Amino acid sequence: MRKIVKITTLIPKPLNDCTAKINKALLEKAGHKFSNNTYASKNVKQNLMKIYNNKCAFCESDTTAGAVLQVEHYRPKAKVKEDSTHTGYYWLGYEWTNLLYACSSCNRAKSTSFPIAAIRVFNPPMNGTILDTDGCKANYIDLENEKPLILNPEETNFNPMQHLIISPNGKIRKKTNRGDRTIKVCKLYRKNLTIARRSIVDEHLRYMMKAFEKRKDNLISENNLIGRLEVEIERIVDRINNNEPYTLLAKYMLKHFDHFFVRKFQPIEQVVLKDVFNRLFH
Ligand SMILES: [Zn+2]
Numbered sequence: 001m002r003k004i005v006k007i008t009t010l011i012p013k014p015l016n017d018c019t020a021k022i023n024k025a026l027l028e029k030a031g032h033k034f035s036n037n038t039y040a041s042k043n044v045k046q047n048l049m050k051i052y053n054n055k056c057a058f059c060e061s062d063t064t065a066g067a068v069l070q071v072e073h074y075r076p077k078a079k080v081k082e083d084s085t086h087t088g089y090y091w092l093g094y095e096w097t098n099l100l101y102a103c104s105s106c107n108r109a110k111s112t113s114f115p116i117a118a119i120r121v122f123n124p125p126m127n128g129t130i131l132d133t134d135g136c137k138a139n140y141i142d143l144e145n146e147k148p149l150i151l152n153p154e155e156t157n158f159n160p161m162q163h164l165i166i167s168p169n170g171k172i173r174k175k176t177n178r179g180d181r182t183i184k185v186c187k188l189y190r191k192n193l194t195i196a197r198r199s200i201v202d203e204h205l206r207y208m209m210k211a212f213e214k215r216k217d218n219l220i221s222e223n224n225l226i227g228r229l230e231v232e233i234e235r236i237v238d239r240i241n242n243n244e245p246y247t248l249l250a251k252y253m254l255k256h257f258d259h260f261f262v263r264k265f266q267p268i269e270q271v272v273l274k275d276v277f278n279r280l281f282h
Contacts, residue, residue, distance in 0.1 A: 001153050001164065002160055011096045012096065015038065015039070025093055026090070029087045030078045034077055034093045045069075048069075055243075055245060056102050057106070057153050058153075059190070061196070062244075069103055072100045076114050089121070092136055097136075097139070109186050114148065115150065116147055118146055138154065148178075149178050150181060160248050161251060163182070164179045164248060167252075168259060170194040197246055197249045204232055204236055208228075208229060208261065209265075212225065212265065212272075229272070233280055257277050
C-alpha cells in the first residue's frame, strides 16, 4: 500500500449528476440496484486510474502484471459481512470518497467485509429529508469514529509503514491490528504477490552479486564495481516512484538495506556495499 492523494472536491461528473439515483438508493436501501454505469463509469475509472497510477489500493499490483482494476466501495454498499443486521452503506454507493481502485483479487477477497473497532453507522446522515452530503465524506466524524480496521490509502497522514512490513522473502506481515485485518481481509498474503515481491529483491541482489563476481575475476575495476553498485541502489530508489508497483517493498529495501542485501555478502564485500549505500544517503 501507499498514501494516495485524492482531491475530494474534484468529483467526476457522473457522481455529481446522480442525485436522482442517490434518492432512489435512500428509499430502496440495500434493495437498490446500484448503477455501475455511474459509480464505475468510464469517467470515474479514468480519474481513479490517474490518482492510483493504475495500481491496486491494497496490493499495489499494476495492470502490467495482469491485474484488472475495479472500482471498489471501501464501505460496502449493500451488505456488511461482519453484521448481518446491517443494510450496507447504501448512501455511499455513489460517494467519491468511498470509491477506491482495487485489483479483482483484492476486491473479491474484501467483498462485503468492513470490520471496525468502534461504533458502526447504520443510517445515512440527513438534514430533514435531504441527504447531508458532507456527512457522506470519508473524513466525516461519525464515519471516522467507526474506527475502520481496513486500511484506506486515502486517509489523511496515511503511512503504510506504520501498519505493514515487507520481508526480504517477499512476505507481508502485520505491525498493527489494522495491518493484520487488512492483510487477512484482502488476502495480501497471496502467493503470487509474495513471489512478485521476492523476485524484485532477488533481481537486485543478483545484479549486485554479479558485480562483485566480475570484480573478483578482475573483469572490472574497483571504480566500475562501485559504479555498478550505485546504479543498482539508484534502481531501488526509483522503485519508490508512484507509478511503480510495490513501492512499500522499495521503502523497506532502503530502510533495511542491510537486512535485505548486505548480510548476503562476504564480510569484505559487505564493507564495500555498505560504504556505497551510506555515501549515497548521507
Ligand atoms: Zn490488489
